Amino acid sequence: MINNINFCKRCLYSEAHPLGLILDSEGICSGCRIHEEKDKLDWSERWDKLEKLVEPYRSISGEQYDCIVPVSGAQDSHFILHLIKNKLKLNPLLVTYNKYFNTPLGIKNLVNLRIKFDCDILYQNINPKSVRKITKSTLHQFGSIYWPILAGQTVFPVQTAVRYKVPLIIWGAHQGLEQVGMFSHEHEVEMTRRYRKDHDLMGYEADDLLSVFNTLSEEDIWQYRYPDDKDLNEIGVRGIYLGNYVRWDPKAQHELMIDEYDYKTASFRRTFDKYDFVDCFNYMDLHDLLKLYKQGYSKVTDHASREIRFGRITRDQGLTLVKNYEQKPPEYLDLFQKWLGINQKELQFIINQHRNLSFWKHQYPDKWVFNGLSSMNQGQKAEGVSKDLFLESSTLEDKIGKKYIVFGKGV
Amino acid sequence: MRLVLLKKRIIGTVIIKNGWAVQSFGYNRYLPLGKPECVVENLDRWGADEILILSIDRSSNRLGPDFSLLEKLASLQLETPLIYGGGISTIEEGVKVIGLGADRICVDSLLHDNFNIVRKLSERLGRQAIIGVMPVMANNGIIKWLNYRNKSSLPLKDGMLDNYTKTVSELLLIDFLNEGSKDGFNNKILEDFIDVDLSLILFGGLSDGPKIKKLLANKMVSAIAIGNFLNYKEHSIQNFKREYSRSNIRDSYYKERYSLLNDK
Numbered sequence: 001m002i003n004n005i006n007f008c009k010r011c012l013y014s015e016a017h018p019l020g021l022i023l024d025s026e027g028i029c030s031g032c033r034i035h036e037e038k039d040k041l042d043w044s045e046r047w048d049k050l051e052k053l054v055e056p057y058r059s060i061s062g063e064q065y066d067c068i069v070p071v072s073g074a075q076d077s078h079f080i081l082h083l084i085k086n087k088l089k090l091n092p093l094l095v096t097y098n099k100y101f102n103t104p105l106g107i108k109n110l111v112n113l114r115i116k117f118d119c120d121i122l123y124q125n126i127n128p129k130s131v132r133k134i135t136k137s138t139l140h141q142f143g144s145i146y147w148p149i150l151a152g153q154t155v156f157p158v159q160t161a162v163r164y165k166v167p168l169i170i171w172g173a174h175q176g177l178e179q180v181g182m183f184s185h186e187h188e189v190e191m192t193r194r195y196r197k198d199h200d201l202m203g204y205e206a207d208d209l210l211s212v213f214n215t216l217s218e219e220d221i222w223q224y225r226y227p228d229d230k231d232l233n234e235i236g237v238r239g240i241y242l243g244n245y246v247r248w249d250p251k252a253q254h255e256l257m258i259d260e261y262d263y264k265t266a267s268f269r270r271t272f273d274k275y276d277f278v279d280c281f282n283y284m285d286l287h288d289l290l291k292l293y294k295q296g297y298s299k300v301t302d303h304a305s306r307e308i309r310f311g312r313i314t315r316d317q318g319l320t321l322v323k324n325y326e327q328k329p330p331e332y333l334d335l336f337q338k339w340l341g342i343n344q345k346e347l348q349f350i351i352n353q354h355r356n357l358s359f360w361k362h363q364y365p366d367k368w369v370f371n372g373l374s375s376m377n378q379g380q381k382a383e384g385v386s387k388d389l390f391l392e393s394s395t396l397e398d399k400i401g402k403k404y405i406v407f408g409k410g411v
Numbered sequence: 412m413r414l415v416l417l418k419k420r421i422i423g424t425v426i427i428k429n430g431w432a433v434q435s436f437g438y439n440r441y442l443p444l445g446k447p448e449c450v451v452e453n454l455d456r457w458g459a460d461e462i463l464i465l466s467i468d469r470s471s472n473r474l475g476p477d478f479s480l481l482e483k484l485a486s487l488q489l490e491t492p493l494i495y496g497g498g499i500s501t502i503e504e505g506v507k508v509i510g511l512g513a514d515r516i517c518v519d520s521l522l523h524d525n526f527n528i529v530r531k532l533s534e535r536l537g538r539q540a541i542i543g544v545m546p547v548m549a550n551n552g553i554i555k556w557l558n559y560r561n562k563s564s565l566p567l568k569d570g571m572l573d574n575y576t577k578t579v580s581e582l583l584l585i586d587f588l589n590e591g592s593k594d595g596f597n598n599k600i601l602e603d604f605i606d607v608d609l610s611l612i613l614f615g616g617l618s619d620g621p622k623i624k625k626l627l628a629n630k631m632v633s634a635i636a637i638g639n640f641l642n643y644k645e646h647s648i649q650n651f652k653r654e655y656s657r658s659n660i661r662d663s664y665y666k667e668r669y670s671l672l673n674d675k
Binding site for chain 2: 015019020021022024030034159162163176180181182183184187188189190191192193194195197198199203222225227228229230231232233234235237238239
């Protein structure tokens with residue numbers, strides 16, 4: 001058991017946040033302090049800075065792309081392209097990494113995005129044999145089924161920038177800034193290999209996997225290698241974040257995209273947010289359960305903290321939502337088991353190995369008691385939030401059904 | 412006695428608080444960055460001339476040096492010389508820090524608490540291994556030295572630094588008021604140390620290329636230490652160095668192993 005964990009007085013985060021979080025002398029966390037900038041900065045001035053920043057990257061001949069934009073069938077991609085195509089008038093090359101756990105709804109959104117914004121797109125399909133091998137290995141060792149996805153999503157755009165000699169990569173928001181206030185918006189932080197390794201990849205880059213797992217070989221991991229410093233320098237690759245120049249508000253942005261571009265949304269069993277992550281069967285399911293096992297909290301705490309900061313729910317309402325959702329069972333474990341070739345008991349055995357005993361007590365063989373962060377966090381039970389806070393327009397399965405939608409080499 | 416170094420250095424600085432690498436602003440506000448070993452490994456890859464670790468809560472919390480961090484760093488097989496500071500209060504601790512892989516140690520609290528231990532460390536490890544840390548501010552023509560543990564600042568006593576010249580190899584002067592502020596370093600601090608017979612490392616609010624270049628042109632300045640500002644962009648160390656090519660700073664370089672461009 002962990003005692004004396006300090007919580008932010010404003011949001012639901014604690015000093016145990018895996019990205020690092022600092023409480024100030026008033027008991028307010030670094031994430032909430034940086035969030036205050038959203039209502040203090042002159043966003044019109046910051047947009048002007050962005051326009052000046054991208055200007056040198058416009059292709060004069062029109063025969064080259066102006067920038068690389070990583071996209072998916074969810075999570076702000078429509079809004080990012082809305083800014084890049086419609087506002088900045090840039091000609092982007094879209095890149096997307098096939099995560100294999102694609103929902104029918106996510107594929108529908110991705111098709112919609114390509115058609116509505118009329119862009120060229122590159123797909124990266126890593127061979128499924130290697131992806132399964134890595135997933136099995138990282139699940140066993142790190143309790144993570146998402147390492148290959150995070151690695152692929154964060155490296156494919158950079159590799160493409162080098163290979164196509166298009167130096168500018170444009171991302172949406174910086175997760176470390178938004179969640180824990182790692183940087184001020186005014187620091188104008190850019191993409192770095194260090195952040196990717198430290199936070200996205202849990203401290204393990206592709207080559208590090210070879211020393212950790214004797215199950216993996218060079219042919220499994222080379223596609224996930226970050227480009228050399230020399231290559232990055234030669235092309236002048238840099239990755240910027242729109243969130244430093246635009247008042248980033250995922251809920252408002254998604255609702256604009258629903259209205260203007262028919263972005264499709266769906267409900268989840270383990271959170272109240274219906275807009276993020278609709279492209280994946282596992283992110284808000286098994287991946288989220290593993291987060292609860294390892295970190296003592298789950299994605300609903302991230303969603304609630306974000307909504308508290310924007311003032312759309314109270315802290316007590318947020319904590320009540322967290323307690324309502326975080327212990328809900330996942331819905332799609334059977335799909336993952338089939339994909340990985342393991343049965344339910346094997347999966348449960350593996351993921352139990354990753355329960356953090358600071359947050360879980362093993363009472364008897366099949367009984368674990370949760371002593372996670374929400375049970376230590378102080379708050380009053382509050383009335384529920386309006387059902388209209390987030391709106392769903394479809395389901396993850398859409399009209400196709402409960403199955404991973406694979407393409408390219410996927411089987 | 413001032414050490415004569417052929418090249419001036421850009422030192423990558425990692426501030427550590429409660430086990431996390433942090434951005435630090437004015438010694439009183441902090442933002443989280445990540446795992447210290449990841450930040451250090453990155454500075455090593457970028458080709459920093461030296462890496463400075465400052466574990467800022469070890470002395471005030473009486474935790475001693477962060478030996479477990481040093482063990483982790485040793486496993487990284489760094490190519491860059493490492494300076495460690497934080498929690499060293501005895502000769503044994505200082506020696507153990509060096510034994511665990513640090514090339515040099517720096518001391519701040521010990522300068523206030525027990526200079527005799529600093530002297531003995533210098534005898535044991537050699538003066539080249541000891542750096543004195545002085546967080547200072549320039550106030551109406553007077554330099555005040557901060558004791559960060561009780562947040563009091565007192566004027567420097569006359570002749571006090573004379574003791575240091577035989578004991579430490581360099582002085583790390585930190586403009587603590589402007590630490591973390593863009594282009595904030597107060598040049599007046601340097602003016603007051605112009606006659607000190609020690610090489611100086613400057614830190615605190617150094618982000619601006621021309622200003623750094625100007626400061627490095629001073630013969631008593633042996634190095635510039637940079638912290639927060641290295642974390643905002645890729646290749647920050649190389650970018651700083653590129654601005655000073657053909658000057659007396661080691662050239663920037665970019666590692667290459669699996670080039671996508673040469674793979675044709």
